[in-house]
Every structure is written in C-alpha cells, then in structure tokens.
Amino acid sequence: MTPLLELNGVNKDYSIGGFLDRSTLHAVKDVSFKLESDKPEIFTIVGESGSGKTTTARMILGNETPTSGTLRFMGQDIAAIRSRADRLKFMARAQPIFQNPFEAFNPLTTLDYYLFSTARRFLGLKSRAEVEAAADRSLQHVGLSLTEVRGRYSHELSGGQLQRIAVARALIPGPKLIVADEPVSMVDASLRMSIVNLFRDLRDNLGVSIIYITHDLSTAFYISDRVIIMYRGEVVESGDAKTVLGSPTHAYSRALRNAVLPPDPIAARAIIEAKLADANLAGPAGA
Amino acid sequence: MLDALATPSETRTRPILEVKGLKAYYQMNYFGVQREVRAVDDVTMTISRGEIYGIAGESSSGKSSLIKTIAGAIRPPLRVVEGSVKFDFGGKTLDVYADPARMKAARWQHLSYIMQGSMNVLNPVRKVKHAFHDFAYKHMSLGEGDFRQRLVSHLERIGLDPRVLESYPHQLSGGMRQRLTIALATVCEPEFIIADEPTTALDVLVQQDVLALIKDVQRRMGSSIIFVTHDMTVHAAIADRIGIVYAGRLVEEGPTLDVFQQPQHPYTAHLIASLPRIGDLRKRKALPGKPPNLSEPPSGCRFHPRCPLAIDICKTENPPLETRGTGRVACWRAGEVEAA
Ligand SMILES: Nc1ncnc2c1ncn2[C@@H]1O[C@H](COP(=O)(O)OP(=O)(O)OP(=O)(O)O)[C@@H](O)[C@H]1O
Ligand SMILES: Nc1ncnc2c1ncn2[C@@H]1O[C@H](COP(=O)(O)OP(=O)(O)OP(=O)(O)O)[C@@H](O)[C@H]1O
Ligand SMILES: [Mg+2]
Ligand SMILES: [Mg+2]
Numbered sequence: 039m040t041p042l043l044e045l046n047g048v049n050k051d052y053s054i055g056g057f058l059d060r061s062t063l064h065a066v067k068d069v070s071f072k073l074e075s076d077k078p079e080i081f082t083i084v085g086e087s088g089s090g091k092t093t094t095a096r097m098i099l100g101n102e103t104p105t106s107g108t109l110r111f112m113g114q115d116i117a118a119i120r121s122r123a124d125r126l127k128f129m130a131r132a133q134p135i136f137q138n139p140f141e142a143f144n145p146l147t148t149l150d151y152y153l154f155s156t157a158r159r160f161l162g163l164k165s166r167a168e169v170e171a172a173a174d175r176s177l178q179h180v181g182l183s184l185t186e187v188r189g190r191y192s193h194e195l196s197g198g199q200l201q202r203i204a205v206a207r208a209l210i211p212g213p214k215l216i217v218a219d220e221p222v223s224m225v226d227a228s229l230r231m232s233i234v235n236l237f238r239d240l241r242d243n244l245g246v247s248i249i250y251i252t253h254d255l256s257t258a259f260y261i262s263d264r265v266i267i268m269y270r271g272e273v274v275e276s277g278d279a280k281t282v283l284g285s286p287t288h289a290y291s292r293a294l295r296n297a298v299l300p301p302d303p304i305a306a307r308a309i310i311e312a313k314l315a316d317a318n319l320a321g322p323a324g325a
Numbered sequence: 326m327l328d329a330l331a332t333p334s335e336t337r338t339r340p341i342l343e344v345k346g347l348k349a350y351y352q353m354n355y356f357g358v359q360r361e362v363r364a365v366d367d368v369t370m371t372i373s374r375g376e377i378y379g380i381a382g383e384s385s386s387g388k389s390s391l392i393k394t395i396a397g398a399i400r401p402p403l404r405v406v407e408g409s410v411k412f413d414f415g416g417k418t419l420d421v422y423a424d425p426a427r428m429k430a431a432r433w434q435h436l437s438y439i440m441q442g443s444m445n446v447l448n449p450v451r452k453v454k455h456a457f458h459d460f461a462y463k464h465m466s467l468g469e470g471d472f473r474q475r476l477v478s479h480l481e482r483i484g485l486d487p488r489v490l491e492s493y494p495h496q497l498s499g500g501m502r503q504r505l506t507i508a509l510a511t512v513c514e515p516e517f518i519i520a521d522e523p524t525t526a527l528d529v530l531v532q533q534d535v536l537a538l539i540k541d542v543q544r545r546m547g548s549s550i551i552f553v554t555h556d557m558t559v560h561a562a563i564a565d566r567i568g569i570v571y572a573g574r575l576v577e578e579g580p581t582l583d584v585f586q587q588p589q590h591p592y593t594a595h596l597i598a599s600l601p602r603i604g605d606l607r608k609r610k611a612l613p614g615k616p617p618n619l620s621e622p623p624s625g626c627r628f629h630p631r632c633p634l635a636i637d638i639c640k641t642e643n644p645p646l647e648t649r650g651t652g653r654v655a656c657w658r659a660g661e662v663e664a665a
Contacts, residue, residue, distance in 0.1 A: 052496070054488070054491075054492065054496065055488065055491060084528075085528065086528050086530070086531070086532050087498060087500030087501060087504070087526070087527050087528050088497075088498040088500060088501050089497075090500065093500075098483070100599055117625075119480070137499070137526070138442055140379060141442065162423045167599075193351070193362070194618075195408070196384055196616050197384035197385060198384060220499070220526065222525055223525045224522070224525060225381045225384045225555075226382075226384045227555065227556075227599065227600070228383065228554035228599065228612065229383075229384055253500075253526070253527060253529065253532075255529065259467075276348045293530060294528065294529060294530060297529040297530045297532075297533055298529050298558075299529065299532075299533070299558035299559070299561065299562050300558065300561070301500060301558050301561055301585075301600035302561060302599075303561040303562075303581050303585050304582070304583050304587065306558060306561040306562035307561075307562060307563075309533065309562065310533065310536050310537050310540055311563050312564060313533050313534065313536075313537035314537045314540060314541055314544075315539075317482055318541075
C-alpha cells in the first residue's frame with residue numbers, strides 16, 4: 039500500500055552570511071520517516087530551537103523544496119507538483135495549522151467568512167446552503183456549531199476556541215494529513231489539553247494523521263503515537279512516543295527530558311541557580 | 326514635591342511602580358452597537374525595586390492588556406477609563422497617562438517592553454543588527470567595540486551564534502527570533518523590563534538559559550521585571566512574587582513559594598493542582614463551565630460560576646482584594662481553600 043507520507047534522505051541547505059563570508063547552513067540533514075495511509079497516527083516532532091522542525095514542515099506542505107532527497111505524499115513527489123489544479127488538490131489533502139490563533143484571523147473579519155471561503159475554494163461549493171452546511175459539519179467535529187460562530191469576531195472568542203475554529207477550517211477540504219506547527223504554544227495548560235484531545239478525536243473518528251510539532255513534552259508524551267527528536271538538523275532519536283520520551287537514550291534527548299522545569303519553586307529555582315553558576319564560570323556576561 | 330524631600334535612602338526603598346485602581350477597556354462600535362470588553366478591571370499593585378513579579382492566568386484573562394497598559398503601549402480600541410500608573414525612575418515620578426511625552430522618552434532608556442508574539446516585530450526588510458543599533462546602542466554609553474563585545478557574549482549565553490546579527494528575520498527560526506527580542510530588551514540593562522510570554526517558542530533547555538539570563542540581569546543590575554506567562558513552572562523558577570489574574574481582575578498575589586504551597590484563592594488552587602507532570606497519564610480535572618466573557622462578565626465574584634466553594638454572596642458581591650497572610654486575595658471564602 040502506498041504510504042500517506044514518505045520522507046527519504048531529505049536535506050535542506052541555506053546559503054547564509056554576507057558577500058565575503060558566505061557559508062552553507064544545513065538546516066535539515068538526511069531526514070527519513072514514513073506515515074502509513076491505513077494507520078492514522080499522531081506523529082510528533084520535538085527538538086532544539088533552530089533544529090529544522092519548521093523547515094521540515096514547510097517542505098511537507100510544499101512551501102519549500104528540499105536541496106536533495108524526496109518527499110512523497112500518497113505516492114506523489116511533493117516538490118514536483120506544478121499546476122494550480124494539482125496544487126489545490128494537494129492542499130486539500132494536507133492542511134496546515136499555525137502557532138498563533140489570534141494572528142491567523144483578521145480582527146475585522148468575521149470568523150464564518152474564513153470557513154465559507156475555504157469551502158468555496160476547495161470544495162467548489164456555490165450555493166449558500168451548501169457552503170453553510172459544510173462549515174457547520176466541520177465545526178461539529180471540533181465541538182462547535184455554525185450558530186455559535188456566525189457573525190463573531192476573533193477577539194470575542196478564547197484562544198482555545200479560535201484554535202478549534204482553525205482546526206475546523208483545516209478540516210473542510212477533508213484532509214488526510216494535518217501539519218500543526220506549535221499549535222498550543224500560545225494557550226494555557228487546560229486549552230492545550232483540549233486541543234490535543236481534539237487531535238486524538240480526529241485521528242480516531244476521521245482517520246486524519248497529524249504531524250504535531252511542539253516544545254511541550256508533557257502533551258507530546260500524553261498524545262503521540264510516535265515521536266522524532268531533532269537536534270541540529272538531524273533526527274537523533276525516533277520511535278514509540280512513550281519509550282522515547284519516557285526513557286530516552288541519545289544524550290540530547292536525555293538532556294531535553296531532564297530539563298523540564300518541575301512545578302515546584304524550590305526545585306525549579308535550584309535549576310536556574312545552577313545555570314547561573316555555570317554561565318558565570320564560563321565568563322561573566324557583559325562584564 | 327515628594328521628590329524634592331526624599332532622601333537618597335527613601336528613594337531607594339520607594340516602589341518603582343505603583344498601579345492604582347486601573348481600568349482599561351476595549352471600547353468598540355460595531356454598526357452603531359457599543360461594545361465594551363473590560364479587560365483590566367480595577368487593578369491595584371506595587372512593584373519593588375529589583376523585584377521579579379510574575380503575572381499568571383488563563384488565556385484571554387487580560388494579562389497582556391494589563392501589562393500593555395502598564396507599559397503605556399495601548400492604542401484604541403483599548404482605553405484607560407480610570408486609575409493611574411506611576412513609575413519612579415531615579416527619584417523622579419513618571420505618571421504614564423498624565424505625561425505621555427516623557428513616557429515616550431523613557432522607553433528603552435529606563436523601560437523596555439517585550440510584546441507577546443514579539444518574534445514577529447523585527448523589521449522584515451532589515452538585518453537584525455540594525456535593531457540592536459537603533460534601540461540598544463543609542464541608549465548606552467559604550468563605544469562601538471565594547472557594545473559589540475557585550476552583545477556577542479549576551480547572545481552566546483542564550484545559544485545564539487553572533488552571525489544571526491547579519492541575518493534577516495525570515496532566515497531565523499521562531500525561537501531564534503524570540504531570543505533576539507529578549508536580548509534586545511535586556512542588553513541595555515534597563516531599570517524596568519516588561520515581558521509578555523517571553524519563552525513560549527523555546528525548547529526547555531534554551532528556556533532555562535533565557536530564564537537564567539533574566540535572573541542575572543535582575544541580580545547584577547537591580548532591574549525590576551514584570552513578566553506574563555500562563556506557564557506556572559516558569560513562575561516557579563524565577564518569580565519573587567506572583568499575581569493571579571482572572572477575568573480582568575487580580576484575584577490573588579503573594580510570594581511565589583506561598584502561592585504554590587498555600588494558594589488562597591480557589592482558582593489558584595485549581596491552577597496549581599492541575600500542573601502537568603511528565604510521565605503522568607491521568608486525565609486532569611478540568612474546571613467546570615466556560616471561561617468568562619469579558620463583555621458580559623458574571624456578577625459578583627467573576628469566578629463564582631466555576632467555583633467549587635461558591636455561596637450566595639459570591640453571586641452578588643465582588644470580593645475586595647485584601648491582605649491575608651503574606652499576600653492579598655479576593656475571595657469571600659479565602660480561609661477555607663484547601664491546599665492542593
Ligand atoms: N529562509 C531561510 N534562509 C536561511 N536560513 C533559514 C531559512 N529558514 C530557516 N533557516 C535556518 O534553518 C534553521 C532551522 O530553522 P527552523 O525554523 O526549521 O527551526 P525550528 O526547529 O522550527 O526552530 P524553532 O523551535 O525555534 O521554531 C535555523 O538555523 C534557521 O536560521
Ligand atoms: N484588539 C482587541 N479588541 C477587542 N478585544 C480585545 C482586543 N484584544 C484583546 N481583546 C479581548 O480582551 C480580553 C483580554 O485579552 P488579553 O490579550 O489581555 O488576554 P491574555 O490574558 O493576554 O490572553 P493570552 O494568554 O491568550 O495571551 C480578551 O477577552 C480578548 O478577547
Ligand atoms: Mg519552528
Ligand atoms: Mg496575552
């Protein structure tokens with residue numbers, strides 16, 4: 039069976055620096071993984087800031103082309119999608135969700151407008167009744183309804199509700215894959231849980247696979263099927279989420295896991311003090 | 326007048342910030358219908374010199390609106406309806422809403438403000454080094470060479486290669502941009518730093534470096550810091566005191582350790598009890614009910630519809646924020662809250 043998504047030896051280099059000291063930055067190095075099409079899952083990417091997570095997501099969504107290696111979506115080479123029609127078809131199947139729900143929606147536009155225009159664009163729906171039905175159907179999947187959302191502006195809703203609406207919008211074209219780049223970093227712990235629980239429902243009830251990029255190791259542990267850990271452009275550890283996050287083996291993954299701040303002022307303070315002592319040994323900043 | 330009379334030691338012990346009865350509302354007019362979102366509703370607080378004060382609360386509770394108003398960085402539809410914000414910089418009182426011109430001058434020199442999502446504020450068409458030149462260098466009495474050296478060691482402490490200075494913002498990852506804005510706000514070591522969610526886009530290792538940097542600036546320069554985050558573990562790590570905001574109001578405030586060990590408000594108790602711990606797969610008890618709508622906030626105590634301890638008076642009368650133990654709390658049943 040053709041995999042849903044297959045990355046094979048993917049590299050992305052950027053040329054950086056000025057005219058005289060131009061050098062190459064290897065943002066993504068030899069990344070390979072595969073998501074099966076008959077086994078929807080939550081596939082999580084965690085890792086260092088600047089390790090290539092967003093770059094990988096952008097390549098999966100076809101917004102960036104790899105320097106070498108291939109990315110295939112349902113058998114098709116993503117970088118080779120050229121025509122407008124093919125691109126639209128691809129986008130209907132692979133939808134993004136972004137970090138900041140407040141920025142994803144213009145404060146002067148009502149939220150239902152976004153849902154309606156997505157329905158027109160991807161489903162080719164014309165009549166008002168059809169468009170509204172499609173919007174309502176996808177809102178139902180995220181625990182909302184068109185009656186609740188109609189005519190409302192983004193600032194009238196909470197961050198969690200907005201992120202739900204962003205998910206509802208992504209669901210309208212009937213995607214097989216959702217790529218969510220830090221979808222919960224801007225919202226509080228309880229909204230985080232409601233959003234990751236929603237991802238689980240989408241996986242279980244609609245068969246949608248989700249690529250979940252996050253710095254939040256506790257939701258990653260809680261919700262993921264598989265996880266990869268990235269460090270300096272490379273995947274340093276991958277596998278079953280409970281195993282990798284529960285007992286990591288690579289030095290970086292171990293350091294990451296041990297760096298989670300404890301929710302206890304005495305222990306957390308001690309960690310910061312130790313950092314400070316290290317930094318001052320290495321040379322006082324600015325002194 | 327007070328200024329002239331104050332002795333140097335009084336100047337040092339006087340709070341650096343006094344916020345009194347502050348109300349700031351978003352006032353909007355949609356097709357003739359007036360709407361008002363009471364995002365900051367009657368907040369009174371003081372910050373001491375050299376203190377790190379953390380503001381916590383759920384999404385949309387008004388945390389950003391509060392510190393935006395304190396920083397004097399509001400624009401319509403957000404308006405100050407009542408109250409005052411006064412800083413004390415070098416023995417001189419700066420009344421933010423009485424003296425906007427002086428406030429503007431104080432920006433960057435005495436006060437730096439990192440907005441929420443500020444990784445997106447760097448100018449997209451200029452290399453990031455120009456931002457450091459424009460905002461930090463101009464307010465520091467350092468030569469070019471010394472400034473450069475200070476900057477490089479500052480960046481290295483939070484894991485940034487000095488070559489990032491030669492980049493355009495779009496060439497950097499989200500977390501790299503967030504760290505740059507923190508570097509920008511701290512490198513000139515201002516007396517007062519206001520930071521809104523400064524570590525949300527960082528991995529936990531880098532987050533610790535950033536928190537250590539903030540702590541270091543406070544310790545070495547005696548800077549006062551207000552920072553906002555809904556991440557209670559960040560408060561645990563660096564805040565001296567914590568203020569808990571619920572639906573636009575300050576409902577509890579106290580020394581960090583006391584707030585964690587002996588929360589006095591039922592909402593705080595819930596926040597502390599529901600902290601996620603890795604390796605723990607239990608489903609957490611969610612608060613019943615919905616977050617309040619700030620354009621039609623609940624009567625009385627705004628938390629009463631979700632509060633396990635609510636009694637009749639909670640539905641009709643707003644509890645005042647009163648001193649209790651080492652902190653302040655606004656709850657009719659403050660004495661009866663169980664520690665988590
Ligand atoms: N358009 C670009 N030009 C040059 N370099 C780039 C470009 N886009 C990304 N990079 C570089 O690629 C590396 C990886 O960036 P990426 O955004 O993928 O990181 P990330 O893992 O998403 O980090 P974060 O957790 O901070 O969001 C970084 O060093 C970044 O500076
Ligand atoms: N420009 C605006 N116009 C109208 N209402 C607004 C505007 N910005 C914010 N609000 C409303 O003000 C209230 C407080 O928002 P604020 O951004 O201060 O919350 P917050 O606690 O910082 O939330 P978060 O944790 O999501 O950052 C919310 O109800 C929000 O919808
Ligand atoms: Mg990223
Ligand atoms: Mg905010």
